[in-house]
Amino acid sequence: MDVKTLCLGVLSEGDATGYDIKKHFECSFSHFFVAGFGSIYPSLAELARDGLVTCREEAQDNRPDRKVYSITPKGRDSFLEALANTPPRHKIRSEFFVLLHFGHLLSTAKLKAVLDQRLADVERDVTMLETYFESAEPGECCLHPMQAFSVELAYETLKAHRDVILRKRDALQAELSTNETSRARRA
Amino acid sequence: MDVKTLCLGVLSEGDATGYDIKKHFECSFSHFFVAGFGSIYPSLAELARDGLVTCREEAQDNRPDRKVYSITPKGRDSFLEALANTPPRHKIRSEFFVLLHFGHLLSTAKLKAVLDQRLADVERDVTMLETYFESAEPGECCLHPMQAFSVELAYETLKAHRDVILRKRDALQAELSTNETSRARRA
DNA sequence: TGATCCATGTAAGGGGTTACATGATTTA
DNA sequence: TAAATCATGTAACCCCTTACATGGATCA
Numbered sequence: 001m002d003v004k005t006l007c008l009g010v011l012s013e014g015d016a017t018g019y020d021i022k023k024h025f026e027c028s029f030s031h032f033f034v035a036g037f038g039s040i041y042p043s044l045a046e047l048a049r050d051g052l053v054t055c056r057e058e059a060q061d062n063r064p065d066r067k068v069y070s071i072t073p074k075g076r077d078s079f080l081e082a083l084a085n086t087p088p089r090h091k092i093r094s095e096f097f098v099l100l101h102f103g104h105l106l107s108t109a110k111l112k113a114v115l116d117q118r119l120a121d122v123e124r125d126v127t128m129l130e131t132y133f134e135s136a137e138p139g140e141c142c143l144h145p146m147q148a149f150s151v152e153l154a155y156e157t158l159k160a161h162r163d164v165i166l167r168k169r170d171a172l173q174a175e176l177s178t179n180e181t182s183r184a185r186r187a
Numbered sequence: 188m189d190v191k192t193l194c195l196g197v198l199s200e201g202d203a204t205g206y207d208i209k210k211h212f213e214c215s216f217s218h219f220f221v222a223g224f225g226s227i228y229p230s231l232a233e234l235a236r237d238g239l240v241t242c243r244e245e246a247q248d249n250r251p252d253r254k255v256y257s258i259t260p261k262g263r264d265s266f267l268e269a270l271a272n273t274p275p276r277h278k279i280r281s282e283f284f285v286l287l288h289f290g291h292l293l294s295t296a297k298l299k300a301v302l303d304q305r306l307a308d309v310e311r312d313v314t315m316l317e318t319y320f321e322s323a324e325p326g327e328c329c330l331h332p333m334q335a336f337s338v339e340l341a342y343e344t345l346k347a348h349r350d351v352i353l354r355k356r357d358a359l360q361a362e363l364s365t366n367e368t369s370r371a372r373r374a
Numbered sequence: 375t376g377a378t379c380c381a382t383g384t385a386a387g388g389g390g391t392t393a394c395a396t397g398a399t400t401t402a
Numbered sequence: 403t404a405a406a407t408c409a410t411g412t413a414a415c416c417c418c419t420t421a422c423a424t425g426g427a428t429c430a
Contacts (some may be wrong), residue, residue: 001282009289019409022393032284039390041411065411083292088283088301092309095188097219100340102196103333107268111333114275121277132401146290146298153286153351156344160347164340189417206381226418228383249427251381 002042002088005036008079011053011071018067019045027132031125031154052078079095115169122162129155164175188273191230192221195266198240198258205231205254214319218312218341231256239265295362302356309349316342 010024013046019039025035044067047053052075066104071079099106099114106114133151136143143151197203197211213223234240238261245253258266286293287300293301320338323330330338345350360373 001195001285006285009285012289012292017409018411019407026287032279032281034278034280035408036333036391037411038392038413042228045411060408064397067410080292083286083289086282086286088199088308090223090279090283090303092219092277092279093275095220095273096217096277097337097341098188098193098196099217099270099275100333100337101219102270103217103336104331105199109360110236110271117273118277121275123301144286144291145251149290149355150284152288153287153348153355156351157344161344164343168336168340187263204381205383206379223383223419224383225385225420232383247380251425253381 001082002043003039004047005079005082006033006035006073007040007043007047008052008075008082012076012079015070017069027128031151033160049077051075055085103174108172108179112169112172112176115165115172119162119165119169122158122165124163125153127159129158172174188269189226189230190226190270191234192266193222194227194234195239195258195262195269198256199266202255202257204256216316217315218338218345223260234262238262247356271317293364295342295359299356299359300354302359306352309345309352313342313345313349316345317363 006025007021007031010021016024021044022035022037025033025040027061029035046054048055048069053071053087053145054071055069058068060066066116091127096114096118099111103111121148123161133143133155136147192284193212194208195215197208203211208227209222210223212220212227214244216222231242235242235256238259240256240258242254242256244294245255247253283301283305286298290298316338318334320330320342353364
């Protein structure tokens with residue numbers, strides 16, 4: 001699945017500009033996909049060229065013009081077909097795990113820093129999921145059941161991940177403190 | 188972090204051929220990195236060209252020759268430096284989550300098939316981790332503590348992930364059965 | 375007899391990241 | 403006054419994926 005198809009997916013839920021789509025990626029897709037402007041804008045141009053979306057330009061006061069994209073029936077068909085033919089893969093590419101795997105080559109202090117950084121990232125992701133979930137809670141714009149499930153799944157997985165790291169972080173912290181104490185005693 | 192650096196990492200634990208390294212990726216790294224021959228062989232050639240590894244050819248009976256690579260001191264330094272300068276990122280790219288997010292566009296049967304497929308994949312990953320962990324258990328070749336932690340973290344995270352999916356799968360199954368029953372009643 | 379294991383590579387193509395380029399407005 | 407928000411794009415580069423190419427041995 002490429003960024004083009006994901007843009008089509010976002011547009012299947014309503015009109016949007018490239019800028020809006022980027023924010024959508026950051027808020028709703030952040031737990032399973034990333035994309036920058038450098039891939040979103042060219043994707044939209046291609047989709048328009050292929051007749052899967054249409055584009056209307058809107059002038060604004062004191063703001064750059066915006067290009068608002070709408071999905072076409074052909075685009076909708078194309079997206080549904082893509083969904084039907086997409087195997088449910090789930091790939092992880094983690095430098096964090098690489099650092100753990102080769103942790104014996106790093107100092108305890110460095111390792112603790114790595115865990116702390118990861119915990120900070122996880123906390124940010126958790127907050128993002130909570131915000132996303134709650135923002136959709138009230139009013140009409142509530143999430144589809146499977147979207148809610150997707151968020152719940154990511155949430156529960158992330159929390160289990162965090163708890164295991166938290167325990168290890170504390171163990172490393174204790175180790176560092178012990179070393180400090182014994183160094184102090186020797187002195 | 189690229190495949191070149193990871194190859195260096197594998198070689199930091201002992202000599203290996205490109206074929207060995209591929210297996211290493213599949214067994215030990217499968218929960219956080221993937222790489223195929225198409226990226227491993229060119230990486231090794233480059234590493235050799237840059238003096239980070241050396242290569243000796245070994246003839247075999249009834250087998251193709253093998254090229255056994257060894258890391259050099261320069262390669263070891265380069266790897267340590269790469270480790271020190273690698274931020275602990277953790278990226279997910281998941282078509283599975285995409286299918287969930289747009290689940291309202293799919294039939295219940297299709298959704299259940301998606302969850303079943305994902306569960307099968309998770310089960311395979313869990314088995315891989317168990318095999319990896321136990322194979323290193325007995326004898327001298329036991330895992331470094333942080334390697335064991337890396338496996339444990341992946342394991343616990345994966346199990347939480349699986350449990351949440353399992354519950355949803357059963358709910359969907361119940362829904363499918365109910366529909367079947369009401370269809371049967373109407374008939 | 376067909377699949378899997380061993381073993382090494384090349385080459386084209388695709389897709390995404392990163393950096394660059396521009397510029398007004400609002401907020402801290 | 404500096405940073406963030408809004409807003410759109412291009413172009414080079416990098417890296418990886420995929421497919422192709424070869425071929426004997428072993429196992430089911």
